[in-house]
Amino acid sequence: MPTMEQELVRSPSAAPRNAQSPRRMQYARAFLGLFLRDLYVLRRESIPFLIRVCMNPLLFLFVFTYIMPHMSDGAALNPTASMGGANFSTVLLPGLMAVAIMFSGIAAVALPLAQEFGITREIDDRVMCPLPVSAVAIEKICFSSVQSAIAAAIVAPLAYYVPATPVYAHVANWPFLLTVLILASLTAGALGLFIGTTVKPQQIGLIFGTVVMPITFLGCVYYPWAMLDRMPVLQHAVLVNPIVYMSEGLRAALTPNTPHMNTALVLVMLTFYLFLLTALGIRGFRRRVIG
Amino acid sequence: MDAIIKPTGLRTGSTLTEIVRVNGLRKVYEGKQRVVAVDGIDLAVREGELYGLLGPNGAGKTTTISVCTTRVLPSAGSVCLDGVDVVASPALARRSMGIVPQYNTLDRACTVYENIFFHCLYFGFSRNDARERTAQLLEQFHLSDRASAYPAQLSGGLAQRLQIARAISHRPRVLFLDEPSAGLDPQSRIAMWDAVRALRDEGITVVLTTHYMEEADALCDRVAIVDHGKILVEDTPAALKSSVGAQKIYALELDNYEDAPQLAGQIRELQGVFEVEPTPTGLRIFAGSADGLLPEIVRASNPYGLRDLTVTETTLETVFIRLTGRDLRE
Ligand SMILES: Nc1ncnc2c1ncn2[C@@H]1O[C@H](COP(=O)(O)OP(=O)(O)OP(=O)(O)O)[C@@H](O)[C@H]1O
Numbered sequence: 268m269p270t271m272e273q274e275l276v277r278s279p280s281a282a283p284r285n286a287q288s289p290r291r292m293q294y295a296r297a298f299l300g301l302f303l304r305d306l307y308v309l310r311r312e313s314i315p316f317l318i319r320v321c322m323n324p325l326l327f328l329f330v331f332t333y334i335m336p337h338m339s340d341g342a343a344l345n346p347t348a349s350m351g352g353a354n355f356s357t358v359l360l361p362g363l364m365a366v367a368i369m370f371s372g373i374a375a376v377a378l379p380l381a382q383e384f385g386i387t388r389e390i391d392d393r394v395m396c397p398l399p400v401s402a403v404a405i406e407k408i409c410f411s412s413v414q415s416a417i418a419a420a421i422v423a424p425l426a427y428y429v430p431a432t433p434v435y436a437h438v439a440n441w442p443f444l445l446t447v448l449i450l451a452s453l454t455a456g457a458l459g460l461f462i463g464t465t466v467k468p469q470q471i472g473l474i475f476g477t478v479v480m481p482i483t484f485l486g487c488v489y490y491p492w493a494m495l496d497r498m499p500v501l502q503h504a505v506l507v508n509p510i511v512y513m514s515e516g517l518r519a520a521l522t523p524n525t526p527h528m529n530t531a532l533v534l535v536m537l538t539f540y541l542f543l544l545t546a547l548g549i550r551g552f553r554r555r556v557i558g
Numbered sequence: 559m560d561a562i563i564k565p566t567g568l569r570t571g572s573t574l575t576e577i578v579r580v581n582g583l584r585k586v587y588e589g590k591q592r593v594v595a596v597d598g599i600d601l602a603v604r605e606g607e608l609y610g611l612l613g614p615n616g617a618g619k620t621t622t623i624s625v626c627t628t629r630v631l632p633s634a635g636s637v638c639l640d641g642v643d644v645v646a647s648p649a650l651a652r653r654s655m656g657i658v659p660q661y662n663t664l665d666r667a668c669t670v671y672e673n674i675f676f677h678c679l680y681f682g683f684s685r686n687d688a689r690e691r692t693a694q695l696l697e698q699f700h701l702s703d704r705a706s707a708y709p710a711q712l713s714g715g716l717a718q719r720l721q722i723a724r725a726i727s728h729r730p731r732v733l734f735l736d737e738p739s740a741g742l743d744p745q746s747r748i749a750m751w752d753a754v755r756a757l758r759d760e761g762i763t764v765v766l767t768t769h770y771m772e773e774a775d776a777l778c779d780r781v782a783i784v785d786h787g788k789i790l791v792e793d794t795p796a797a798l799k800s801s802v803g804a805q806k807i808y809a810l811e812l813d814n815y816e817d818a819p820q821l822a823g824q825i826r827e828l829q830g831v832f833e834v835e836p837t838p839t840g841l842r843i844f845a846g847s848a849d850g851l852l853p854e855i856v857r858a859s860n861p862y863g864l865r866d867l868t869v870t871e872t873t874l875e876t877v878f879i880r881l882t883g884r885d886l887r888e
């Protein structure tokens with residue numbers, strides 16, 4: 268009767284029915300502690316963070332939506348010449364936000380992970396927190412999504428005010444915009460986790476050329492997906508790219524007059540990628556930290 | 559067997575409370591090359607004890623500790639820590655343990671102060687409690703004046719002290735130290751020993767690994783000697799040393815070591831010699847502390863081209879040599 272004895276010994280100290288709640292409390296506090304630590308470090312490194320977030324879209328906007336329209340033979344080079352009824356600046360607003368969200372996911376999760384898994388093995392410190400290993404991975408995704416959201420909020424005004432040509436944006440449906448932003452930010456973090464746990468730490472430098480650039484350029488960032496209709500193979504092939512749904516979702520939310528993908532499809536696909544990449548990322552994370 | 563690892567067994571245990579219990583632990587790394595890192599280890603650490611795992615590189619010490627601290631899953635066997643099965647409930651078990659791994663895992667983005675402060679938060683301290691605990695630990699480990707330094711600015715000894723301070727900040731019942739003196743100069747090592755003894759006096763059970771026999775001898779209440787993933791013996795350092803019987807070891811290096819067996823025969827006859835065994839370059843003689851043995855050994859071995867002779871007192875290293883025929887440093 269060992270089970271009965273155990274029950275008898277345990278019951279006075281911790282009633283079995285309540286055993287779950289202190290544990291949840293323990294997990295919640297550890298999770299919060301990790302999150303606070305990340306916030307704290309981010310606050311201290313806010314200037315490098317701002318530079319990282321702003322540099323790419325600023326340069327892009329400056330060259331393509333400011334310099335080019337002002338060039339002497341501008342018409343020939345001018346990418347702002349109408350694109351599906353919308354001008355290039357308008358196309359870029361959601362696109363550049365999507366890139367900022369995705370970049371933040373990589374920079375906030377994949378790059379630090381490469382370092383923590385590599386020589387420093389700092390990850391062991393985080394993994395020794397009193398919560399399940401998968402929760403440590405989920406904390407990384409959540410924190411990265413905060414960075415992504417901040418990045419998107421910084422890029423939006425840049426993309427609105429820098430271009431020399433007008434940007435036609437208006438938000439008809441705020442809940443939809445927020446949903447897309449949150450889903451896209453979390454998915455970007457999950458993508459960062461997946462990449463950071465899949466790629467060998469020594470090769471993390473290569474992912475910019477082999478992963479980040481292709482998914483950006485083939486991610487309907489610089490053109491609406493609907494405009495690919497003359498190239499059906501390409502139009503279908505890019506559907507495997509999660510960035511497509513980030514840019515198209517933001518396009519639908521921010522610049523509804525540009526051609527954009529069906530909003531329900533965007534939400535479904537972003538959710539699908541969020542779960543898929545999170546599951547793969549957690550699996551990779553567990554494999555890396557538990558021998 | 560089964561009853562011992564049950565939590566009830568630990569709580570109601572009357573005489574000596576076991577706080578760490580490892581049963582039939584095996585760890586096999588599958589891969590291109592299959593490595594059996596731990597090959598059936600059983601051990602029990604009592605509450606308040608300073609317990610050492612002594613063994614050469616690759617013996618499986620780190621792997622054993624990593625399983626105990628939930629960072630490696632065992633291939634077979636179980637580990638029970640403070641009544642919690644570490645494989646089944648790792649998150650719960652982590653609350654009762656502190657760990658200082660073999661390498662530096664300090665948070666490089668945070669200062670000395672923040673390393674301890676955030677660690678306390680992870681373990682559920684309120685901000686005020688965390689602040690108080692951090693200040694107290696910085697004081698105790700003489701780190702107060704470096705509180706705002708970053709880990710990269712610390713010397714090896716300071717970083718090690720910070721790692722220990724951080725590991726015990728949530729008041730664990732067991733502290734695991736993996737090779738705590740690796741890379742420390744003799745002075746820092748002695749300071750580290752003092753710090754570890756002070757922790758034991760506070761009532762924290764300490765499990766450490768080392769390949770320095772002096773460290774195991776000076777520091778540990780009980781020592782397990784590990785080699786090739788197995789525990790060869792386990793006892794107090796004094797008992798281990800006296801188990802050898804001999805008080806002195808004479809190591810001979812001979813030019814004509816092919817004839818060593820013949821010389822071994824002669825030396826065995828000498829008064830006070832317990833045992834003679836061949837080594838790759840000569841002989842190893844285990845003997846009592848009788849005076850006058852040295853000249854006789856020299857006289858007997860001179861015709862065999864005696865090149866070098868070293869005499870050592872019995873140490874834990876002697877125990878290791880007796881058990882494996884190898885030197886701990888080889
Ligand atoms: N992740 C791993 N994959 C494959 N083999 C491993 C792994 N970790 C350890 N080993 C092997 O397991 C054996 C035991 O290693 P372990 O690190 O436990 O030894 P140790 O006693 O701590 O040695 P040291 O004094 O060098 O730290 C070694 O042969 C090592 O090569």
Ligand SMILES: [Mg+2]
Nearest residue numbers: 619620660737
């Ligand atoms: Mg080791």
